[in-house]
Amino acid sequence: MGPGPITADPRVLRAMSAQLVGQFDPSMTAYMTETMALYRAVFRTTNQQTFLVDGTSRAGIEAALVSLIEPGDRVLVPIFGRFGHLLVEIAERCRAEVHTIEMPWGEVFEPETVERAVRAVSPKMLATVHGDTSTTMCQPLADIGRICRDNDVLFYCDATASLGGNTFELDAWGLDVATAGLQKCLGGPSGSAPISISPRAVDVINARKNVEAGIREHQDVAHGSRIASNYFDLAMIMDYWGDRRLNHHTEATTMLYAARECARLLVAEGIDRAVERHRRHGAAMLAGVRGLGLTVFGDVAHKMHNVVAVEIPTGLDGDAARAALLNDFGIEIGTSFGPLHGRVWRIGTMGHNARKEAVLLTLAALEQVLRAGNVPITAGGGVGAAQEVYAS
Amino acid sequence: MGPGPITADPRVLRAMSAQLVGQFDPSMTAYMTETMALYRAVFRTTNQQTFLVDGTSRAGIEAALVSLIEPGDRVLVPIFGRFGHLLVEIAERCRAEVHTIEMPWGEVFEPETVERAVRAVSPKMLATVHGDTSTTMCQPLADIGRICRDNDVLFYCDATASLGGNTFELDAWGLDVATAGLQKCLGGPSGSAPISISPRAVDVINARKNVEAGIREHQDVAHGSRIASNYFDLAMIMDYWGDRRLNHHTEATTMLYAARECARLLVAEGIDRAVERHRRHGAAMLAGVRGLGLTVFGDVAHKMHNVVAVEIPTGLDGDAARAALLNDFGIEIGTSFGPLHGRVWRIGTMGHNARKEAVLLTLAALEQVLRAGNVPITAGGGVGAAQEVYAS
Structure with missing residues (x-):
């Protein structure tokens, strides 16, 4: 019942025991094509280029940033938690000129703040987190999408923590690239990063296409500045995911x-x-x-x-209480x-943890642990309040 | 029965259906520590830094190269197949000054050839493939390890295709870093890249340690030139794999x-x-x-x-024959x-495909496909010759 990774849906576990x-x-390439269509539905997009990056969530982030950013490009990152700092970190390693705006942890940005920064910085790309698990905050994106379109800025979003459990509208909100992971609301393990890329972002990426030696063919002319990572x-x-099936x-x-x-x-x-x-x-x-009787942050x-x-x-002692809950x-x-x-x-x-029994058991156990720690609590108040929500 | 990925061992499939x-x-951190010890045995090393990179085999390669190479460093790559070209490709994207020597596909290097090149180039690192599946060749490494040590060159090797099925001696051969994948002789799926790093290579990497913002602590002073990739x-x-458990x-x-x-x-x-x-x-x-009656390349x-x-x-028609075998x-x-x-x-x-029944069934089926394609063959000659090897 943590902030992710979570226990997986048993049906996902079963799928992973299938023979290779x-x-x-x-049948494998058909699975790949089917998976692309499924994630178009999940991201709410018609983007043809919707597929998986092989790695944990930050593999998807790095693939998006390193493929879009050329050294010296200006990137604007609104930071409202740990994972905003991660976007800065990755963009800097892509040798971007990174500009930031920050909100205190526990708050989100107003569109006006973002718009002022976009106008001041004139970035090539705005990169933000949708839901930052470090603070639990979920940044509204529709207005930022409009701002990016109005100012011809590429709009990237890390939707790892939010996708599947919160409204997410890639096309309607004007996003160019979004990436995610399986280990949050999608109910799977860490280790695969779904990504979706708009046609205009595809054009930016393909303008840098340099097929690697060893699998390069006659038609493969090198374009633009080579992407700094081969893997990403x-x-x-x-x-590889398209008709050509390039053996990357x-x-x-x-x-x-x-x-899938x-x-x-x-x-x-x-x-x-699901939302x-x-x-x-x-x-x-x-x-x-x-x-x-607890206070929410x-x-x-x-x-x-x-x-x-x-x-x-x-x-x-918060860590001792967590240990008691676990042990x-x-x-x-x-x-x-x-x-x-x-x-x-x-x-x-x-x-899979968004289930009534998981919620009630957690509240029941937490009550016991708080009581053992001499915290003043309302006996039965947790489960009771949750039951009222379920009854309403 | 291809060159990998292969059908997985059923016990590996079962392990993957375990709850997260x-x-x-x-229990998770204990699994991690246990996995480190297991891969020390597989790589034949005492290297403390032996763990997994989350991604396919080339994730391991890129992690090793991008963490060791600084822009402008000289890297020597002996190429004897496709995956030598891949090492060049990745080293170039790390902005190395890459030097190559090449053998015709189907052959390996003599140590003298490598030694001459090392002396001429004076590289910081020599990067080679052990077994290159594109040609099936397996490059002997012990002499190259000696040459690297004598010339103070870091020695990296991609052992993806060979590890577990061919003698591999990381420490005895003087390797600094080796990486692999599960989808060959290890009998698992693609998607995890075991790596082992010698103490002297660890020192080179840690001289560039820059803990990312968001999880950086007081003791984290930035060192050297930042590694160009966050993910790798x-x-x-x-x-993360060590006592600190940095949440990378x-x-x-x-x-x-x-x-594991x-x-x-x-x-x-x-x-x-197993070898x-x-x-x-x-x-x-x-x-x-x-x-x-077939000819081996x-x-x-x-x-x-x-x-x-x-x-x-x-x-x-080779592709039609492969399709017939599959269908x-x-x-x-x-x-x-x-x-x-x-x-x-x-x-x-x-x-898991290194089994008698897999070998004999493949030869029996291949005989039928060749016969249907009007290839002159020795009826029963395939299975018969294999049986003789098994009987000897």
């Missing part, structure tokens, strides 16, 4: 099975219904921790559905990073 | 289970016995294809145990790249 097939076996060279990776790498077969199954489950449930499920169980958890109106940050009660009740919750480390717990309700 | 645990759950920053990744990324849990199980099986069998098993089944397949004395390249008989018999074999595309088939005997 060859890289260019027609989206121009070649798109040709050997697709991580089992992780493809996992990513995560999206199949989400599409079968319906994206809107509503996360909203509902998130609301129950929020009411529950408040019902126990941050601007709750902008909280992601799937995670809540709770102030650790004064005088309680005595088999339930894991998280702390946070930087200024929030040791100050908040983060409790998730995402993917 | 949290990133810093004591081995200085931080070592701190969320380890790909299921792929860790897979990598692959190594457990290999260690339980005994590395020497001998690959030698035996590779010898049976080699005898078998010759027994059918390349310098067979330097062939990897686990794959054989067979000249496609004149007049036969009628459910057996996949490969063709190759560049100058060998359409000229040879590559037949593997690796991992």
Whole structure:
């Protein structure tokens, strides 16, 4: 019940025990094509270039940034938590000229603030996180998308923590590239990074296409400045997922099975219904921790559905309480990073864990641990408040 | 039965259906530590820094190269197949000054040739492939290791195709860094890249340690030139696998289970016995294809145990024959790249496919396909010759 990685959906686990097939076996390439269509539904996009990057979530981020950014390009990053700092870090290593604006942890940006910065900086790209798990905040993106379009700025978003559990509209919000991971609301393991790329971003990337020696063919003329990473060279990776089937790498077969199954489950449930499920169980958890008498951190109106940050009660050893939850009740919750480390717990309700029994068991166990730690609590107040949400 | 990826060992598939645990759950970190020890046995090393890079085989290659190479460093790459070209490609993107020597496909280097080049170039690093699946050749490394030590050159090797099926001695041969993948002799899926790093290479990497913003702490002073990739920053990744447990990324849990199980099986069998098993089944397949009357490509004395390249008989449509094998018999074999595309088939005997029944069924099916293609063959000659190897 932490902020992710989470326990996987049992159906995803089962998919991962399937035997492997060859890289260019027609059934494998058919799975790849099917997976592309499934993630178009998940990202809410018509982007042809929607596929997987083989690695953890930050592999998707780095692939997007290193393929789009050329050294010296200006990049604007609005920071409202740890993962904004990560975007800065990666953009700097791509040798971008990085400009930042920052909000205190626990808040999000107003569109006007972003618009002023875009006008002042005139970046090639704006890169932001959608939901930053470090603070639980979810940045509204529709206005930022409009600002980026109006100012001809490429708009990248890291949707790892939010996708599948919160409304996300890649096309309607005017995003150019979004990336994610399986280990949050998608209910799978870390290790595969879904990505979707708009036609105009595809053009920027393909203007730098340099097919590697060893698999280069006659028609492959080198274009533009070579992308600094071979592994994350989206121009070649798109040709691996496309009709050409360029042999850039050997697709991580089992992780493809996992990513495909995560999206199949989400599409079968319906994206809107999955978001509503996360909203509902998130609301129950929020009411529950408040019902126990705990204080919630941050601007709750902008909280992601799937995670809540709770102030650790004064005088309680937060890590000892987490250890008791894990060792005595088999339930894991998280702390946070930087200024929030040791100050908040983060409790998730995402993917397969966005279930009534998971919420109620967590609240029941947390009550016991708080009581054992001599924290003044309302007995039964957590489960009771959550039950009221479920009954309404 | 292609050159990899291969069908996985059923025990590896089962391991991948295990439920996930949290990133810093004591059972997860214990698995990580256990996996490090297992891969020390597989690589034959005492290197503390032996762990997994989250991605396909070339993720391991790029992590090693980008973490060791600074822009302008001289790198020498002996090329004897496609994957030598890949090393050049990656080193160039790391902005190295790359020097190459080349052998015709199907041959390996004599140590004298390498030594002359090392003396002429004075590289910081020599990067080579051990077994290049594109040609099936296996480059002897012990002399090159001695040459590198004598000339104070860092020695990197890509052992993806060879590890577990051919003798590999990281420490005894004087290697500094080796990387691999699971989808060859280790009998698992693509998507995790074991790596091992010598203490002197660790020092080179840690001299460039720059912990990222967002998780940086007081003691983290920036060192040297920042590694160009965040994802492949081995200085931080070592701190994730080490006592500090720096939260660089969320380890790909299921792929860790897979990598751990692959190594457990290999260690339980005994590395020497696993190599001998690959030698035996590779010898049976080699005898078998010759027994059918086919011609083997390349310098067979330097062939990897686990794959054989067979000249496609004149007049036969090699791709149609491969399709018939796949569609009628459910057996996949490969063709190759560049100058060998359409000229040879590559037949593997690796991992779980290094089994008598897999070898004999493949030879029996191949005989039928060749006969249907009007290729003059010795009826029963393939299976018969393989059986003789097994009987000896």
